[in-house]
Structure formats: C-alpha cells, structure tokens
Amino acid sequence: MEKLGREFYDRDTVQVARDLLGKVLVRVWEDHPLAVRITETEAYVGPIDKACHAYNYKRTARTETLFAPPGTAYIYLIYGMYHCLNFVTEAEGTPCAVLIRGGTPLTWEDEEAISINRFHCTASEMSSYQRKHFLDGPGKLCKGLSLDRSMNGADLTGHTLFVADDGFVPETIHTGKRIGIDYAEEAVDFPWRFFYDHAIV
DNA sequence: CTTCAGATGCTCT
DNA sequence: GAGCATCTGAAGA
Numbered sequence: 001m002e003k004l005g006r007e008f009y010d011r012d013t014v015q016v017a018r019d020l021l022g023k024v025l026v027r028v029w030e031d032h033p034l035a036v037r038i039t040e041t042e043a044y045v046g047p048i049d050k051a052c053h054a055y056n057y058k059r060t061a062r063t064e065t066l067f068a069p070p071g072t073a074y075i076y077l078i079y080g081m082y083h084c085l086n087f088v089t090e091a092e093g094t095p096c097a098v099l100i101r102g103g104t105p106l107t108w109e110d111e112e113a114i115s116i117n118r119f120h121c122t123a124s125e126m127s128s129y130q131r132k133h134f135l136d137g138p139g140k141l142c143k144g145l146s147l148d149r150s151m152n153g154a155d156l157t158g159h160t161l162f163v164a165d166d167g168f169v170p171e172t173i174h175t176g177k178r179i180g181i182d183y184a185e186e187a188v189d190f191p192w193r194f195f196y197d198h199a200i201v
Numbered sequence: 202c203t204t205c206a207g208a209t210g211c212t213c214t
Numbered sequence: 215g216a217g218c219a220t221c222t223g224a225a226g227a
Contacts, residue, residue: 053212060212060213061212061213079208079210080209080210080211081208081210
C-alpha cells in the first residue's frame with residue numbers, strides 16, 4: 001500500500017473527494033493500526049460554498065485549520081457529542097476540505113477493534129442493525145476510529161493518521177446532494193456528495 | 202421499514 | 215442565546 005502524499009490533497013476539492021473513494025484510511029491508535037476503506041465523502045469549497053464553515057474565507061478559531069496546508073486533518077465537534085473528520089485540500093490559505101462520511105473495515109481485526117470502540121462489544125456480539133450501519137456516518141467513523149479534536153490539525157503525511165492506495169477502485173460512483181446543510185441556500189443543491197455501493201462485512 | 206424526540210457542548214453573534 | 219456537515223432508541227405501520 002502506498003501512502004498518499006501532499007500532492008494528492010493539493011488539487012481541486014471535488015476531484016479529491018471522488019478520488020478518496022475506495023482509498024484506505026489508517027489511524028494508528030495505541031500502537032495499533034486501524035484501517036477502513038472510505039465509502040462516502042463530501043466536498044466543501046470555502047471560497048464559494050455557503051455550506052463550508054470557512055465560506056468566503058471566514059476565519060475564526062475553529063476554521064483556522066481549514067487554512068492549513070493540504071493534507072491536514074480538520075476535526076470538529078458537532079451537536080455537542082460527535083466528531084467529523086475532514087481532509088484539508090487545495091493550496092494553503094484556500095479553505096477547502098473533504099468530509100469523510102463513511103467507511104467499511106478493511107479486515108476482521110479492524111472490525112473487532114472498531115466494534116469495541118463503538119459498542120464496547122466484539123464484532124460477533126453486534127446486532128444485525130449495528131452491523132448493517134457500522135460506519136455509515138461521519139460521527140460513527142470518528143467514534144470507531146477513536147478520533148476527536150485532539151487530532152485536529154494532524155498532518156496526513158505523518159505516521160499516525162494517513163490515507164493509502166492499495167489499488168482498489170470502486171465499480172460505480174454515485175453522486176448526490178450533501179447531507180444536513182439545509183441552511184446553505186443555493187449550495188444545498190451542489191452535487192458534492194460521493195459514495196459507492198459496498199458489501200456489508 | 203418509517204418517523205420522532207432527545208441528547209449535549211462548542212461556536213459565533 | 216441560537217444553531218449545529220449527527221446518532222440512537224423507541225414506537226408505529
């Protein structure tokens with residue numbers, strides 16, 4: 001598996017969002033790698049996108065991370081109890097990012113470790129509902145990988161949180177409107193959500 | 202399968 | 215003080 005370098009993120013955000021589908025997200029946690037294949041993403045393009053926290057280059061304490069170099073992790077708290085993982089894209093100072101909305105464990109060992117993080121039970125003890133909806137949301141993904149704001153600003157070219165390419169290519173990529181951004185006026189219709197059908201592990 | 206309420210705390214005005 | 219790039223469990227169809 002080849003780790004993606006900064007040049008991967010230093011590109012058009014919508015293109016990066018598409019290209020991230022099928023890639024392997026690795027989070028090293030307690031000296032142990034957890035790996036999931038990315039199945040769903042959304043693009044947020046600050047300069048023109050009212051759904052983006054840094055719309056029109058809005059700079060606040062929270063959005064500061066979005067102005068970091070491409071290949072930086074942007075992680076924030078939402079609804080008081082969940083976290084969302086993003087990857088900063090495009091040139092430094094251009095506040096854009098890709099939200100990682102879903103994934104699926106790469107191996108059985110990954111599923112075991114993630115199910116403990118999420119449900120405090122082993123994979124075989126999960127309900128069928130839990131299994132079917134294992135990592136199909138940004139908050140679930142962060143909980144499963146034990147990611148929170150302490151990892152905000154992490155460098156994706158480092159060794160604790162990164163994305164790798166193992167050659168897997170999704171068959172059919174679907175496109176749609178982004179989720180949960182009803183406040184974003186004309187941007188609610190931008191087709192910047194990407195996902196593909198994947199087998200339930 | 203579907204809807205629905207409630208949780209919970211940070212961020213920005 | 216209002217709102218939020220969400221999730222869960224319970225209840226109904």
